[in-house]
Amino acid sequence: MPITFRVNGVARTLDIEGDTPLLWVLRDELGLTGTKFGCGVAACGACTVHVDGSAVRSCAYPVEAVAGAEVRTIEGLANGDTLHRVQQAWIDHQVPQCGYCQSGMIMAVVDLLDTVPNPTDEDIDFAITNICRCGTYSRIRKAIHAAAKAGEDA
Amino acid sequence: MGTALQITKRAFMIGGVAVGGGMVVGYAYLRDKPGTAGFEDWGQKAEALNAWVKITPANEVVIAVPHAEMGQGVYTAIPMLICEELEVDLDSVRVEHPDLDGKYINEYPIKHEVGLESGPILWVIMRIIAKMPMIATGGSSTIRGRYDDARRIGAATREMLIAEAADRWGVAPSECYARKGQVHLRGQDYMFTYGELAEAAALRDMPSDIPLKEKKNFHTVGTPQRRLDIPAKVKGEATFGIDVVLPGMLYAVPRFCPHHGGTVAAYNIASVETMPGFKAVVPITDGVAVVATSTWRAMKIANALDITFDPGDGAGVTHDTVAADLRQALTGDTIFTAEEDGDVAATFAASDDVFEASYDLPYLAHTCMEPMNATVRVQGDQAEVWSGSQSPTLAANGVEQGTGISTSNVTTYNTFLGGGFGRRAEQDFVRAAAEVAKAFEGTPIKMTWPREEDVRRDIFRPAAAATFKATLDEQGGVSALHARVALQSVMAGVGERFGLAMASPETDKTMEDGLKFSPYHFASRLIDKAPYDNPILIGNWRSVGHSHNAFFMESFIDELAHHSGQDPFAFRAKLLQNAPRQKNVLAHVARIANWESPIGAGRGRGIALHTSFESTVGEVAEVSVAADGSFTVDRVYCVIDCGPVVNPDTVKAQMESGIVYGLTAALYGEVTFEDGAAQQSNFTDYEALRLYETPEMIVEIVESDDRIGGVGEPSTPPIAPAVTNAIFNAVGIRVRTLPLMNVNLRIA
Ligand code: FES
Ligand code: FES
Numbered sequence: 004m005p006i007t008f009r010v011n012g013v014a015r016t017l018d019i020e021g022d023t024p025l026l027w028v029l030r031d032e033l034g035l036t037g038t039k040f041g042c043g044v045a046a047c048g049a050c051t052v053h054v055d056g057s058a059v060r061s062c063a064y065p066v067e068a069v070a071g072a073e074v075r076t077i078e079g080l081a082n083g084d085t086l087h088r089v090q091q092a093w094i095d096h097q098v099p100q101c102g103y104c105q106s107g108m109i110m111a112v113v114d115l116l117d118t119v120p121n122p123t124d125e126d127i128d129f130a131i132t133n134i135c136r137c138g139t140y141s142r143i144r145k146a147i148h149a150a151a152k153a154g155e156d157a
Numbered sequence: 158m159g160t161a162l163q164i165t166k167r168a169f170m171i172g173g174v175a176v177g178g179g180m181v182v183g184y185a186y187l188r189d190k191p192g193t194a195g196f197e198d199w200g201q202k203a204e205a206l207n208a209w210v211k212i213t214p215a216n217e218v219v220i221a222v223p224h225a226e227m228g229q230g231v232y233t234a235i236p237m238l239i240c241e242e243l244e245v246d247l248d249s250v251r252v253e254h255p256d257l258d259g260k261y262i263n264e265y266p267i268k269h270e271v272g273l274e275s276g277p278i279l280w281v282i283m284r285i286i287a288k289m290p291m292i293a294t295g296g297s298s299t300i301r302g303r304y305d306d307a308r309r310i311g312a313a314t315r316e317m318l319i320a321e322a323a324d325r326w327g328v329a330p331s332e333c334y335a336r337k338g339q340v341h342l343r344g345q346d347y348m349f350t351y352g353e354l355a356e357a358a359a360l361r362d363m364p365s366d367i368p369l370k371e372k373k374n375f376h377t378v379g380t381p382q383r384r385l386d387i388p389a390k391v392k393g394e395a396t397f398g399i400d401v402v403l404p405g406m407l408y409a410v411p412r413f414c415p416h417h418g419g420t421v422a423a424y425n426i427a428s429v430e431t432m433p434g435f436k437a438v439v440p441i442t443d444g445v446a447v448v449a450t451s452t453w454r455a456m457k458i459a460n461a462l463d464i465t466f467d468p469g470d471g472a473g474v475t476h477d478t479v480a481a482d483l484r485q486a487l488t489g490d491t492i493f494t495a496e497e498d499g500d501v502a503a504t505f506a507a508s509d510d511v512f513e514a515s516y517d518l519p520y521l522a523h524t525c526m527e528p529m530n531a532t533v534r535v536q537g538d539q540a541e542v543w544s545g546s547q548s549p550t551l552a553a554n555g556v557e558q559g560t561g562i563s564t565s566n567v568t569t570y571n572t573f574l575g576g577g578f579g580r581r582a583e584q585d586f587v588r589a590a591a592e593v594a595k596a597f598e599g600t601p602i603k604m605t606w607p608r609e610e611d612v613r614r615d616i617f618r619p620a621a622a623a624t625f626k627a628t629l630d631e632q633g634g635v636s637a638l639h640a641r642v643a644l645q646s647v648m649a650g651v652g653e654r655f656g657l658a659m660a661s662p663e664t665d666k667t668m669e670d671g672l673k674f675s676p677y678h679f680a681s682r683l684i685d686k687a688p689y690d691n692p693i694l695i696g697n698w699r700s701v702g703h704s705h706n707a708f709f710m711e712s713f714i715d716e717l718a719h720h721s722g723q724d725p726f727a728f729r730a731k732l733l734q735n736a737p738r739q740k741n742v743l744a745h746v747a748r749i750a751n752w753e754s755p756i757g758a759g760r761g762r763g764i765a766l767h768t769s770f771e772s773t774v775g776e777v778a779e780v781s782v783a784a785d786g787s788f789t790v791d792r793v794y795c796v797i798d799c800g801p802v803v804n805p806d807t808v809k810a811q812m813e814s815g816i817v818y819g820l821t822a823a824l825y826g827e828v829t830f831e832d833g834a835a836q837q838s839n840f841t842d843y844e845a846l847r848l849y850e851t852p853e854m855i856v857e858i859v860e861s862d863d864r865i866g867g868v869g870e871p872s873t874p875p876i877a878p879a880v881t882n883a884i885f886n887a888v889g890i891r892v893r894t895l896p897l898m899n900v901n902l903r904i905a
Contacts, residue, residue: 020433027453036400037393041526042608046840077393090391097806100228102390103526103575128849136526136576137228138817140851
């Protein structure tokens with residue numbers, strides 16, 4: 004059964020098994036490899052994307068559940084050449100090391116700031132449970148506060 | 158194994174005209190002969206570097222970094238060193254992975270370049286390189302380390318450009334100077350861009366022995382620089398091995414025998430061949446691979462496949478049997494001496510206070526954020542491999558093992574690595590993909606390991622056990638120390654997998670790394686080791702032998718301090734009487750951590766110091782332990798002396814990274830076995846530290862002019878003992894085994 008949804012503003016129709024996780028549809032069918040596979044069981048957050056504006060772990064999100072929805076991935080976050088303020092904060096604070104977890108990390112943080120524009124450390128602890136095996140966490144915390152501030156100033 | 162041969166590697170700085178004009182400069186290597194030296198000898202002399210500078214007629218400066226970028230910042234550090242002497246701004250250069258098939262220089266015949274890694278990994282690479290035919294042309298010099306070599310490449314290139322400009326102007330080169338990608342004539346407005354000079358400059362003789370800049374004149378090296386790989390990584394544009402897409406490719410997913418030492422008994426494809434996307438089930442080493450039209454379909458089929466396994470040699474191997482066997486090995490008959498100085502036995506015999514303690518550490522998985530994967534295409538007697546490998550040389554070896562195609566017919570394309578930590582210094586993930594590609598000639602095969610396979614079929618950090626004994630003199634110094642470790646030999650395991658006779662437990666230096674050559678003064682010392690083996694695959698894990706030995710040594714030193722009523726910091730400082738560099742780091746970290754100040758009830762401070770990969774790191778951890786036994790690591794102070802610093806921000810980032818990696822292991826790291834099969838399989842049962850548990854980290858760098866040391870690993874070894882020593886300080890409970898999640902810290 005064809006499933007139609009929008010990805011980064013573009014309508015897509017795919018004829019695919021409905022239980023295929025959104026992650027693998029993005030990566031293998033649509034060539035959007037910025038979203039990463041880390042665990043497949045919703046435990047690490049590497050695959051985080053937005054569905055209708057909320058962060059979801061796409062490895063455990065069947066594609067049939069996004070029918071009619073708007074999906075946003077890391078590739079759709081910047082506005083042309085202008086980076087999202089979270090991406091900019093990630094550069095300013097030199098967050099990524101290997102970088103593999105950072106697409107999911109950034110998407111989770113964008114959702115956090117959309118919901119809680121000025122999060123406390125406790126808010127951050129509670130909301131950002133993604134795994135980074137390179138251990139960039141303390142820079143992530145600083146960069147989140149910086150991005151929140153940039154949002155206020157904007 | 159015979160005595161260590163002195164092995165030399167000659168490096169040839171070579172230059173030439175690039176395809177399409179412009180110039181290229183780099184190094185080629187000639188190895189004299191394969192020898193039998195231990196990796197410690199290599200570590201000193203065989204720092205491999207092959208960075209290439211290409212300057213196009215359009216004045217574009219491209220630096221090819223063939224080293225694996227796995228987060229440690231080499232993609233930025235090598236260009237920084239070159240830019241320093243070449244006199245171009247870091248933000249004006251472009252970095253690429255070189256095409257190892259000679260796009261840069263035609264006479265460069267080495268297909269598989271040396272990846273940059275320290276210690277044992279480098280050793281393996283060198284051993285494989287030594288087996289491969291190599292020819293090189295050019296002048297000769299001896300490698301002293303990449304820190305100098307990269308700058309030399311920059312300086313030689315600059316001087317060739319200056320010489321060309323000077324000739325065009327009819328002046329002496331000393332009348333000219335280079336700045337920001339241009340050559341200027343002193344006191345005049347004349348100027349050439351490098352691009353204008355490059356093609357002709359490329360035909361000039363390459364100067365040797367150009368004096369390098371003094372450190373005080375550096376504009377780039379030693380100051381924090383933004384990493385060149387980060388913009389792509391925040392946009393999701395960096396290509397990792399798992400992201401490789403080739404036209405017409407098929408997707409493979411492995412299903413390995415979970416029992417190390419076991420085999421596939423039987424499988425039946427009838428149950429799965431009608432599933433969507435099914436292509437084939439291909440037998441591979443230690444398992445099977447499902448081939449399908451997408452990763453997800455292959456995963457689903459692999460899960461549904463009716464397959465049974467025979468535990469083979471893994472039968473009966475459990476956590477408890479390993480622990481018991483290690484204990485037994487420690488008191489067994491086969492013991493190899495690693496270091497002996499003075500008469501330890503006599504000193505103990507004469508003492509009425511010999512202090513003893515034993516420690517145990519578990520197997521650890523790597524869990525690189527990016528699960529193992531590789532893409533291989535086989536075409537006749539040729540093969541190509543796309544993978545994030547810690548060395549393309551190792552990847553080529555994997556293809557050869559999986560297909561029989563000689564490494565000289567293998568083309569490697571290296572991608573970004575989603576973490577390495579030693580795991581990607583293996584070739585099994587390439588071999589598995591290659592075995593499938595061979596069965597699908599002409600079709601690219603991308604194999605992705607589910608996380609469960611990545612954990613169960615990891616090549617683990619070995620479990621280890623140790624006993625320590627010491628006696629003190631009247632002044633509170635150590636008059637005798639005896640340390641004995643038992644574990645599987647990492648290098649013997651690696652050698653077996655690469656088909657190289659490399660090391661036995663007797664010659665494997667990683668087993669005693671961090672115990673031997675301790676900077677502490679012991680009036681007499683004996684370091685020895687007990688071999689032990691089982692079918693569980695073991696390999697390099699961030700900091701290798703240091704990862705367990707630092708825990709053993711720094712726990713025991715702490716225990717000795719308390720046993721003799723001395724302050725753990727003051728005791729260490731006393732033992733470092735002959736090691737000023739280490740003593741300085743120790744004093745520095747104690748100072749910034751306010752070691753002397755009171756810390757409050759239920760809280761504690763612990764200190765640890767360790768030298769590895771030619772860097773010394775001191776750490777002080779602060780912990781809080783609640784009455785119910787729950788605890789937090791609140792803060793970690795970290796000081797490193799790594800000699801000259803290239804990018805200080807990267808050094809700090811690597812310190813933070815190594816601390817989190819070591820803390821994850823200290824808190825949660827433990828792989829247990831049943832019949833040789835790992836009982837953990839994903840982040841659900843093999844936890845990783847998360848943001849909310851990450852301590853505040855204060856990192857400082859002590860600059861020194863000593864040899865340059867590594868930064869990717871040395872902050873990992875001290876963190877576990879710093880934390881357990883802090884726990885002792887807080888609640889008086891001595892932790893002698895990890896992970897801490899299994900330890901009851903409730904005060905009785
Ligand atoms: S891959 Fe989806 S949460 Fe880990
Ligand atoms: S940057 Fe490597 S896993 Fe997060």
